Amino acid sequence: MTIKSQETTAPHKLTVKGIKKSFDGREVLHGITFDVHGGEFLSILGPSGCGKSTLLRILIGLEHPDAGSVLLDGENITDAAPSKRHMGIVFQDYALFENMTALGNVEYALRFDPTRRVRRSQIALDALASLGMADFANKPVAGLSGGQMQRVSIARTLALSPEVILLDEPTSGLDADARLALRSQLKNIQRDHGTTMIFITHDQEEAFALADRVMVMGEGSIHQLDEPLHIVENPADSYVRDFVVANLKAKYDSLARFASPLE
Ligand SMILES: Nc1ncnc2c1ncn2[C@@H]1O[C@H](COP(=O)(O)OP(=O)(O)OP(=O)(O)O)[C@@H](O)[C@H]1O
Numbered sequence: 001m002t003i004k005s006q007e008t009t010a011p012h013k014l015t016v017k018g019i020k021k022s023f024d025g026r027e028v029l030h031g032i033t034f035d036v037h038g039g040e041f042l043s044i045l046g047p048s049g050c051g052k053s054t055l056l057r058i059l060i061g062l063e064h065p066d067a068g069s070v071l072l073d074g075e076n077i078t079d080a081a082p083s084k085r086h087m088g089i090v091f092q093d094y095a096l097f098e099n100m101t102a103l104g105n106v107e108y109a110l111r112f113d114p115t116r117r118v119r120r121s122q123i124a125l126d127a128l129a130s131l132g133m134a135d136f137a138n139k140p141v142a143g144l145s146g147g148q149m150q151r152v153s154i155a156r157t158l159a160l161s162p163e164v165i166l167l168d169e170p171t172s173g174l175d176a177d178a179r180l181a182l183r184s185q186l187k188n189i190q191r192d193h194g195t196t197m198i199f200i201t202h203d204q205e206e207a208f209a210l211a212d213r214v215m216v217m218g219e220g221s222i223h224q225l226d227e228p229l230h231i232v233e234n235p236a237d238s239y240v241r242d243f244v245v246a247n248l249k250a251k252y253d254s255l256a257r258f259a260s261p262l263e
Pocket residue numbers: 023024028046047048049050051052053054055202
């Protein structure tokens with residue numbers, strides 16, 4: 001396992017130490033340790049079943065680890081309720097109320113936050129505007145496209161001003177254009193709001209396109225955590241070379257062939 005910390009003076013926003021988790025006697029996370037810097041975009045990349053979602057659910061508090069700890073700004077939050085963690089999560093299936101408007105969905109999340117209840121309409125509108133969805137505020141969610149629904153779901157999370165946003169394969173149900181649009185909107189949110197983002201995916205290209213650092217997982221452990229270019233140039237082991245680098249190279253080689261002038 002190779003883990004490179006970013007050369008930065010930014011303190012760790014999130015520290016994850018020795019996380020283990022078993023289901024039915026089978027260990028699916030074997031002691032996961034890493035940290036995330038404030039404002040960083042971290043992609044967690046791994047094949048289906050390697051434990052990405054379980055790790056994310058432990059970070060937000062929907063699952064409790066068998067061992068290990070999670071610290072936010074140095075404070076141990078391993079036993080804290082999800083609502084007390086200053087984190088938001090976005091799921092791939094949007095989890096919206098489809099009979100309500102886009103604005104209604106975002107406002108609904110704010111009802112439970114006494115500090116934002118009074119100004120909730122304006123906060124919800126601002127969050128929708130950040131995702132380019134202001135014009136759709138009063139449209140029922142059921143009539144929106146998948147990409148638009150996912151943007152409403154991200155706006156709902158953003159409206160609560162979380163310090164960390166966890167994204168569980170948010171683009172997986174979308175077509176190519178909607179995926180590209182959502183990627184750039186996520187990067188804009190990171191830049192404009194300084195939000196720390198942890199994005200899980202099994203798509204190599206997507207992980208590398210978005211991230212400040214990529215964490216490559218396989219079967220419950222970390223194989224490498226580093227900046228994208230460094231992983232491509234120095235894969236830590238044969239797993240990273242085969243699963244990540246060879247796959248990316250194949251994709252770019254085939255693109256290059258299409259880009260070649262016709263003979
Ligand atoms: N509640 C549960 N009960 C039993 N087994 C579980 C449970 N949750 C996850 N698992 C198992 O843990 C392993 C890791 O699952 P997890 O969903 O975290 O992987 P993943 O990398 O996110 O996969 P995917 O990309 O397909 O969602 C899998 O073998 C899965 O079957």
